[in-house]
Amino acid sequence: MNLALADIRHKLGRFMLTCLGLGLLMAVALSMVGIYQGVVSEALALSRSLRADLWVVESGTSGPFAEASRIPGDVREMMARLPGVAAAGAITLRTAEAQAPQGTLRVQVIGYEPGRPGGPSAIATGRGVGGTRFEIVADARSGLPLGATLLLGRHRYHVVGTTRGLVSSGGDPLIFMQLRDSQDLQFRLAPAAARRALAAAAGGGGTDTVNAIIAQLHPGADPALVAETTRRWKHLAALTDQQQSDLLTLSVVNRARVQLGMFTVVLLFVSAVIIALIIYTMTMDKLREIATLKLIGAPDRTIIGLVLQQALMLGGVAYVAAVAIVFAARDVFPRTVALGPAEVAVMAVVIALICLVGSMVSIRAALRIEPQQALGG
Amino acid sequence: MTNPLVQVEKLSKTFGAGDTAVRALVEVDLVVEAGEVVGLKGPSGSGKSTLLNLIACIQEPTGGKLSIGGETVWDGQWRVADLRRLRRERIGFIFQFHNLLPFLNAIDNVALAMTLDGVDSATARQRAGALLDYLQVGKRASAMPARLSGGEAQRVAIARALVNRPKVILADEPTAALDSERARVVMDLLRQVARDQQAAILVVTHDEKIFDRFDRMVALRDGRIEGEQLRAA
Ligand SMILES: Nc1ncnc2c1ncn2[C@@H]1O[C@H](COP(=O)(O)OP(=O)(O)OP(=O)(O)O)[C@@H](O)[C@H]1O
Ligand SMILES: [Mg+2]
Numbered sequence: 317m318n319l320a321l322a323d324i325r326h327k328l329g330r331f332m333l334t335c336l337g338l339g340l341l342m343a344v345a346l347s348m349v350g351i352y353q354g355v356v357s358e359a360l361a362l363s364r365s366l367r368a369d370l371w372v373v374e375s376g377t378s379g380p381f382a383e384a385s386r387i388p389g390d391v392r393e394m395m396a397r398l399p400g401v402a403a404a405g406a407i408t409l410r411t412a413e414a415q416a417p418q419g420t421l422r423v424q425v426i427g428y429e430p431g432r433p434g435g436p437s438a439i440a441t442g443r444g445v446g447g448t449r450f451e452i453v454a455d456a457r458s459g460l461p462l463g464a465t466l467l468l469g470r471h472r473y474h475v476v477g478t479t480r481g482l483v484s485s486g487g488d489p490l491i492f493m494q495l496r497d498s499q500d501l502q503f504r505l506a507p508a509a510a511r512r513a514l515a516a517a518a519g520g521g522g523t524d525t526v527n528a529i530i531a532q533l534h535p536g537a538d539p540a541l542v543a544e545t546t547r548r549w550k551h552l553a554a555l556t557d558q559q560q561s562d563l564l565t566l567s568v569v570n571r572a573r574v575q576l577g578m579f580t581v582v583l584l585f586v587s588a589v590i591i592a593l594i595i596y597t598m599t600m601d602k603l604r605e606i607a608t609l610k611l612i613g614a615p616d617r618t619i620i621g622l623v624l625q626q627a628l629m630l631g632g633v634a635y636v637a638a639v640a641i642v643f644a645a646r647d648v649f650p651r652t653v654a655l656g657p658a659e660v661a662v663m664a665v666v667i668a669l670i671c672l673v674g675s676m677v678s679i680r681a682a683l684r685i686e687p688q689q690a691l692g693g
Numbered sequence: 694m695t696n697p698l699v700q701v702e703k704l705s706k707t708f709g710a711g712d713t714a715v716r717a718l719v720e721v722d723l724v725v726e727a728g729e730v731v732g733l734k735g736p737s738g739s740g741k742s743t744l745l746n747l748i749a750c751i752q753e754p755t756g757g758k759l760s761i762g763g764e765t766v767w768d769g770q771w772r773v774a775d776l777r778r779l780r781r782e783r784i785g786f787i788f789q790f791h792n793l794l795p796f797l798n799a800i801d802n803v804a805l806a807m808t809l810d811g812v813d814s815a816t817a818r819q820r821a822g823a824l825l826d827y828l829q830v831g832k833r834a835s836a837m838p839a840r841l842s843g844g845e846a847q848r849v850a851i852a853r854a855l856v857n858r859p860k861v862i863l864a865d866e867p868t869a870a871l872d873s874e875r876a877r878v879v880m881d882l883l884r885q886v887a888r889d890q891q892a893a894i895l896v897v898t899h900d901e902k903i904f905d906r907f908d909r910m911v912a913l914r915d916g917r918i919e920g921e922q923l924r925a926a
Contacts (some may be wrong), residue, residue: 317801317814319794326796326837608792611751612853613781614809687777688751690792691742 319609319618320625323602334594335630339637341587342667346642347649348580349659354652355576359485359569362426363560365437368530369539370401371555372546378555380409380528381485382563387552389495389524392432398545400537405432406526408498411488415467421458423491424484425468427498433530436492442477445494453477458489466491469501485568487651499525584666592674595627599678606682607690616683623679624672631671635664696727697763698861698893699748704757706743706916717743719916720757725893727860730884732904733897735913741897742789744913745863748895749786750776762860781810785854787864789897791846793838793853799845800825800834803852810857817856824852829878843870851879855886862886864896873902880906 324331363381371380372387372395379385395404408427413420428434430445436453442462445451452473454460464475473493482490493501503525533539543554555563565573599606606619639660646653701723708715717740725731733741746752747759750766750773758768761783765772773779780786793802803821808814825831828848830841838846847870854862862883868876880903887894896907904910912919 317797317805317808319796319805322801323796605794605796608794610777611780611786611788611792612806612809613777613779615775615777615781618809688746691746691751691788692790 318625319622320629323605323622324626324629331630332633334598335633335637338587338591338594338630338634339641341583341590342634342638342663343641343645345580345583345587346638346655346660346663347646347653348576348583349663350642350646350653350655351649351651352573352576352580353654353659355569355572356565357654358483358487358652359564360561361482362484362490363557363564365482366407366434366530367437367532368433368557368560369533369537370531370542370546370557371560372404372529372531373527373553373555375547375551375553377553378563378567379553380407381560382567385527385553386525387527387529389499389526391549391552392526392529394549395529395531395546398531398542400533400542401531402534402537403433404529404531405429405434406495406529407434408495408502409527410498410502411484411486412468412501414491416458416460417464418459421460421466422488423454423458424486424488425491425493425498425501427493427495427502427526429495433532434495436477436479436482436490438479439477440480442475444477445492446476449494449497450474451476451493453479453492455479455482455489455491457483457487458491471497471501473497481652483652485564495526584670587667588670588674591627591631591670592677594630595623595671595675596678596681598626598630599623599682603685604690606685607687610685610687611690619682620679623682624675627671627675627678628668631667635667696891697724698727698761699723699725699895700758700760700763701744701748702758704744704747704759705755706740706747706752707755717916718747718754721913721916721918723911723918725861725895727891727893728887729908730887730894730896730906732907732910733895733913734899734904734910735919739913740916741913742865743916745786745865745895745897748861749784749863750779751786781806782857783860785857785859785862787847787851787854787862787867789865789869791838791850793841793846793849795838798835798837799830799841799849802838802849803856806853806856821852821856824856825849827882828852829875844872844875847871848875848879851882855882858890858892860890860892862892862894864894866897866899868898868900868903876900876903877906 373379373385374387377383377385389406392404392406395401405428411424414423435444445453450471450473452475454475456478460475462475466473533542539556543556546552546554701721703720704718705720706718708717735741747754754767759766800818800821804814804817807817822834825834830845830848833841833845851867868879883894886892
């Protein structure tokens, strides 16, 4: 016969309610962990999907995510000819407000040359961007179905394919289109302004400008070496994928990341205090019963077991509730709540530790209860 | 041949100190032999419960000497390291207010005392059930204490005190909530336990109906022994 379980069964309604309340609190802490992971994984989603080994950007910048970068489009051919480079692709990158059927949509537009690096690594539905103009592949986060149209700048674009999980570091859905379309969108001025610019500096600005070149290297090629070679062209800078990832997590989303991380720690701390208080209340509610156990000769380990088991049952049931709540509600969040088995397991260990540490005070108090406290009516 | 299982020599207990000190027991001498059932009576506040609590090592004496089963337990300080083990193995206590655990049903309340002593729960339940049957509460075995009547709860508490076959049994008003018929059943059981297990039994009671069931009666007044009477044979 298990005393901890028997006592809980005796006051089941109250215990379940306590677990639910604690579960909600843990659910908040767990979602914070997921949101933290989500911010990091979203920041890296694009660069991971592009499978770039090397990012070539404007000299003196850490583009194209952390800083703006502009380079001529013909750099792509120079890069493609460098030893060690397997493929190179030019991309443009800009955020835009687009008119979607459901309203204004904030998106990040990626322009690339189909067949070269820079496109989506996987298409969820439909197909990739083809040779026809004004086609786009939109991420599912945009809510755009196949066949929908999107008004961007002066043109309407047709959704021919969708992707999953490709968002910008700010969480905006990615829209892929042909490089030519995106250059028009990004660098071509409105007709009136274009005429004036043309008059001012005859033929000065071509529209073959891109934001970055991404290069995929041959296996065995050293990214640092190729980057070094690239930097000899004075107008170019080169970042390895690792440098780019570091920039994204440590610079672009750093504040958000640290903010969320600190908030998670605060939440865990609050949870710890509340768990300790609940365990203490549960224990002191049983003061008379614990004194009675001592009266009939129960050894300390019986008392410790009672408190400890109840603490773990409380934490366990509440955590199961928390996991259920978070997984049921995760799609409601506007940004990814990235929780895998690893996060859930680590949190379980953290919660178990909190329960163990939180029981210490209660165990001390329970051991100090005098048997004679059970005497009297 | 005597075998004094409980030996109390000049045992005193004072609660508090200074002006508010209460001298609950003053130099009490008492011996209870194996196989003996001794009654303890006296007006309210005379120190009956206090004496039982001291013998059960629930409270610490302030003077004198206490021995259980020939072993000195207190003589100015505790002489036994594990008091709870002593209680568990050698002393059965029937409390004035039952003190059943509210989250265990009747039979588990009784069986628990055995499992704490290392007996497996199946065996413990079996013996607990038999004891409850004997005390005529067998049909309430699966009831929670809150659903037991005062008399039923008292008999469950009695079963719990007896289940480990202790050598010393202390009972604080065990028949207070029982009608005379059931009070007799309880007293007969205690007499039988004293005889069969050679246990020493000390029972606090106000109940004149059962005075004839004791080998002798001890009277307390203001913390002192007033007089001993042998049973009218
Ligand atoms: N924990 C305590 N602190 C202070 N005084 C106490 C304490 N316990 C008992 N007393 C006092 O000691 C005296 C003896 O009390 P005790 O409970 O032993 O009486 P009793 O004979 O059992 O009475 P009753 O028949 O009412 O149960 C009383 O004056 C009581 O007020
Ligand atoms: Mg009393």
